[in-house]
Amino acid sequence: MNILVFVESAEGKIKKNSLEAVAFAQAMGGSVTALALGNVEISELEGLGKYGAKKVLHAADEKLNQGVIQAYAAVIAKAFQDENSDVLVLSDSSLGTPVGARVAAKLGASLASNVVELPNTSAGFNVKRSIYTGKAFAHVELTKPKKVIGIKKNAAEVKEVGGNVSVTPYQASLSDADFSTKITSAEKATGDVLLPEANIVVSGGRGMKGPEHWSGIEELAKTLGAATGCSKPVSDMGWRPHHEHVGQTGVKVAPQLYIAIGISGAIQHLAGVNSSKCIVVINKDADAPFFKAADYGIVGDAFDILPKLNEAIKAAK
Amino acid sequence: MKILVCISHVPDTTSKINFIDNNTKFDTNGVQFIIGPYDDYALARAVELKESSGATITVINVGLVDTEPTIRKALAIGADDAIRVNAEPTDSFFVASQIAEQAKAGGYDLILMGRESIDYNSGAVHGIVGELLGVPSISPVMKLDIEGNTAKLAREIEGGKEYMEVSLPFVAGCQEPIAEWKIPNMRGIMSARTKPLKVVEPSTVDSGVKLQKFELPPAKGSVKMIPADNVQELVNLLKNEAKVL
Numbered sequence A: 001m002n003i004l005v006f007v008e009s010a011e012g013k014i015k016k017n018s019l020e021a022v023a024f025a026q027a028m029g030g031s032v033t034a035l036a037l038g039n040v041e042i043s044e045l046e047g048l049g050k051y052g053a054k055k056v057l058h059a060a061d062e063k064l065n066q067g068v069i070q071a072y073a074a075v076i077a078k079a080f081q082d083e084n085s086d087v088l089v090l091s092d093s094s095l096g097t098p099v100g101a102r103v104a105a106k107l108g109a110s111l112a113s114n115v116v117e118l119p120n121t122s123a124g125f126n127v128k129r130s131i132y133t134g135k136a137f138a139h140v141e142l143t144k145p146k147k148v149i150g151i152k153k154n155a156a157e158v159k160e161v162g163g164n165v166s167v168t169p170y171q172a173s174l175s176d177a178d179f180s181t182k183i184t185s186a187e188k189a190t191g192d193v194l195l196p197e198a199n200i201v202v203s204g205g206r207g208m209k210g211p212e213h214w215s216g217i218e219e220l221a222k223t224l225g226a227a228t229g230c231s232k233p234v235s236d237m238g239w240r241p242h243h244e245h246v247g248q249t250g251v252k253v254a255p256q257l258y259i260a261i262g263i264s265g266a267i268q269h270l271a272g273v274n275s276s277k278c279i280v281v282i283n284k285d286a287d288a289p290f291f292k293a294a295d296y297g298i299v300g301d302a303f304d305i306l307p308k309l310n311e312a313i314k315a316a317k
Numbered sequence B: 001m002k003i004l005v006c007i008s009h010v011p012d013t014t015s016k017i018n019f020i021d022n023n024t025k026f027d028t029n030g031v032q033f034i035i036g037p038y039d040d041y042a043l044a045r046a047v048e049l050k051e052s053s054g055a056t057i058t059v060i061n062v063g064l065v066d067t068e069p070t071i072r073k074a075l076a077i078g079a080d081d082a083i084r085v086n087a088e089p090t091d092s093f094f095v096a097s098q099i100a101e102q103a104k105a106g107g108y109d110l111i112l113m114g115r116e117s118i119d120y121n122s123g124a125v126h127g128i129v130g131e132l133l134g135v136p137s138i139s140p141v142m143k144l145d146i147e148g149n150t151a152k153l154a155r156e157i158e159g160g161k162e163y164m165e166v167s168l169p170f171v172a173g174c175q176e177p178i179a180e181w182k183i184p185n186m187r188g189i190m191s192a193r194t195k196p197l198k199v200v201e202p203s204t205v206d207s208g209v210k211l212q213k214f215e216l217p218p219a220k221g222s223v224k225m226i227p228a229d230n231v232q233e234l235v236n237l238l239k240n241e242a243k244v245l
């Protein structure tokens, strides 16, 4: 089985979720080729060998420095054919998911996104995917010879299995038509831990009373090396930026630890956090529904508990 | 401008998810169905564009006859007419192929839908429709303005946003805060009853995706409560029991 992996990068570095995609492909067995587009540091590309890539293709054309969905899909589909690939693996993300869909349609491939574990190939090619926003799973068989699978965070464990490999330049034949979408600028929260990839998330709800009280959340997040999140009303009211909104209609997170402070735990919020390994809830209302979904809970005032918790964690480090 | 808005008919976000028939079928018993929340944003933006620059809006849904109340709701919110492709929406490629076929026939300037449905969460229909029509597809779109033949959009990326320009026609998968959800008013509800709803039969498509079975996640164990005056205990448990620190 030939597996092509689309690896994403940001500021020249391979994204963590793409390392998971390489590790996933490696664990599937078969021969793994990684494909990176645009500006990526050479050492980052060579290092993909450590996670199981046998071959690394790099389409370095500067037109690919920006993630234009249509153009990326064209390059990836062409590489899939050039490499005689059977399966494309990518990680579900704001770029990966829409690109994967177009690639599948181009190739006439079976498509499954949100895949949570390795395919079962004992009879056919079966994948388990998360549905109903984390409330259930579907087992589906992918019956076409070509397959595209998008994996959800934590679907594979990233571990070193080999050494560096050399990088092969990939000559992408780019057509102007694929670049009709012009990216004019981007705004990025730099230096912060990105919410969708974070191992720990500290999240605040309406119980935080106002944006001026977020320093407590930010300090705890800093101590933990965590990303900050929030409930929907908090971003709707403009207390926090929209990309921090967690839940059914926002970011779905899957961290090791999710700490919810002053969030009631409405079912739409829970839908975005139910893949977390461990959930801590701090709420002054003992009947807050979030406690039913939590591993650990404290009934109390957030403004009283936050600084104490921050100190205790600092001391424990 | 002609806008096509694709809507999914999905369980209300508070629904309890259960399966029947040996875990091969979704249990609709006691479940309320709604317009997919992301599709609802797309529809709301389409209605705003109609109000500001005089567009016509067609809504399309791939579904069996039980989705018609959901389609009527979209008409009540402000769509002008509707198409229902009479088939079970089994997977992204199937649904996208039906939409693409209708879109080709209708010649739309703009095709809007949610970034994903909240039942299967594939987030793929916009991309596949774009590919089948040979036009750009952009998702997740959080801002959309049209000036003449050009659209200015903002797309959400991890930890930020990207701004872009594209010529019509194109496909967009929408999410908040592109617009605020609209609630139908009485006049809308009355007029929706008589707006045209065309039912068409699906074309045959092999998506190469076959459902085997559904599964529910294991039930969550019970919560351990820690007294508010003992945060140290919480830290100990996170460190030694949960092993997440």
Ligand SMILES: Cc1cc2nc3c(=O)[nH]c(=O)nc-3n(C[C@H](O)[C@H](O)[C@H](O)COP(=O)(O)OP(=O)(O)OC[C@H]3O[C@@H](n4cnc5c(N)ncnc54)[C@H](O)[C@@H]3O)c2cc1C
Pocket: A204, A205, A206, A207, A208, A230, A231, A232, A233, A234, A245, A246, A247, A248, A249, A250, A261, A262, A263, A264, A265, A266, A267, A268, A269, A272, A282, A283, A284, A285, A288, A300, A301, A302, A303, B013, B037
């Ligand atoms: C279709 C749809 C989609 C939605 N999608 C989302 C989504 O993606 N994400 C999302 O979050 N919501 C979503 N919602 C909204 C959701 O239903 C809830 O309204 C929302 O999650 C509530 O946010 P909250 O918990 O911050 O606020 P509230 O429900 O107001 O809860 C505030 C909590 O803070 C506690 N509190 C108050 N003061 C303190 C204090 N001093 N110390 C400690 N605790 C305190 C209170 O006891 C309460 O439990 C959606 C709703 C709909 C209809």
